[in-house]
Amino acid sequence: MTLLEVAAKNALRNKFRTTMTILGGAVAVLAFVLIRTIIVAWNKGVDYAAKDRLATRDKVSMVISLPKHYIDDVRTKIPGVKAASYLSWAGAKWPKDPNVFFANMAADENVFDLYPEMEISPDAIERWHHDKQGAIVGAALAHKLGWKVGDKVVLAGSIYPGDWQYTIDGIYGAPPQTALDQSSFFFHWSYLNDGVKAGMKDKIGWIVTRVDDPSKSAAVTAAIDKLFDDQDTQTTTMSEHAMNQGFLGGASAILAALGIVSIIIMVIMMLILGNTIAMAVRERTSEYGVLRALGFQPGHVRLFVIGEALTVSLLAGLVGLGLSYPFIEFGMGRWLEENMGNFFPAVHVSPVTAATAFAATLVLGGLASLLPAIQAGRLQVTDALRRIA
């Protein structure tokens, strides 16, 4: 038996109160982990952007298309370009549930060469290359809509009206540490181009370029935009990082507010725990008197109080993390990826978030017990013993 073991046993003495406090703390940890995970997932698109990928779009607006021949110019006239591809936003909907939002993009044949982090079988790409109406879809989207390889699906066009028929040729995934959206739908640009009116033909949405040397991205960026400076449609090229940052930057105030809320939640947990510990100290004043009579020093009494708080915090942290993992990994995280994959491409509890939540729980638990511990340590032995019933 050690002093800390005695403190830990004391902490579990009032089982109902301790259980409620632990559950309260655990819910706070869950909320903290959930909010931090959402912030991390939101920022992931920026943090994990490829260093060697550039995006080129119309200089005025992203919704204005580029002439298709620009891709040939980028491929042939710009030094340092390893590969280039293009995509167009099609914006079609799943007619069975038009509220389901996913990125529906017409892409060039080589688009998957630009995204090596994408996990997709060579067979699937081979099938897609030979299937003009073929589609490659993200695992989260396929899971959400119940699609599997070989399924025939029809999407209702919005930008490009009509029913668009596809065969699912492959399903891609992505490692958790990447920010790749797993709810996108890729199909052949040629299929789109053949199906639109004459005035809409031979247009592409944006160009994606991979450079040989990431340190020369700035030079390649400048070269691409300079190439089209004299054209009717001028371009703006930026790194994937900058593009993602621009896309997500508008939400920075919301993210900052969420971050503050997560801290407030933990402070509330600290106050609840502090109140519980203060109540326990008041109830056990006579016992602390007995311990002091037996020869325990004020420091020992403080250790008892802090030990109790740390025990409760430890359990709250463990239960909170125990709840957070299944809730996020199998519930909320998958739902966000499937329904808001463009904003939250990969929602996973990171080890840093889990460690931060656990450490914060222990530190705040210790802080919550400081005042009660100091008060308990200051008790006069004779005064404390007088409170014996």
Added chain:
Amino acid sequence: MSSIVELQGVSKTFYRGKESVPVLENLSLEVPEGAYEAFMGPSGSGKSTLLNLIAGLDKPTSGSAKVAGSELSQMSDGQLARFRSQKIGFVFQSYNLLPVLTALENVELPLLLTSLSGSDRKKRSQTALRIVGLEERMDHYPRQLSGGQEQRVAIARAIVNDPTILVCDEPTGDLDRKAADEILALLEKLNKEFKKTILMVTHDPAAAERAGIIRKLNKGQLQ
């Protein structure tokens, strides 16, 4: 026989705001080593205050309090705590066992302040429980014991450090007559066989008669 307690002109005054309340006034007392003494008197006569001073729980306002060779009036709070852990065993009226600990763990509690190993602490605690006749109940929690048994566990906790003096504040106050007699017999055994000096505050004349000397206090004075 040498004195284990020597009080010379001890006074103790408490303060309620600006009002002073003298409890002990110029009290002198000598207790020989190995004695078994009972202190009686009406409520407010200063019995518990006197016991607290002898046990090092409090310090006199004036005068000298020499106990087991140590001058308590000059000691810091930390020194008094060490003195209590080494020289004094406490027996309280309401036992004051920690409910979350077994009988054995309650007895072991004071030994956590020593440098003894875990196995030595256990052996000594078992021995103390054997002396009070409760070795069969060492794994029981206080709620599983009768009042008399709880008080015996408390006595085992008081003697486990092999203290010089046992300070007992109404040790039979919460017990029925039969259990009280068993506790008093146990205290006699500790006094006679183990040569412990026992100082007991009690309102119970039957308990006081078991002691070798009965001292009566009134208004802070020994009579």
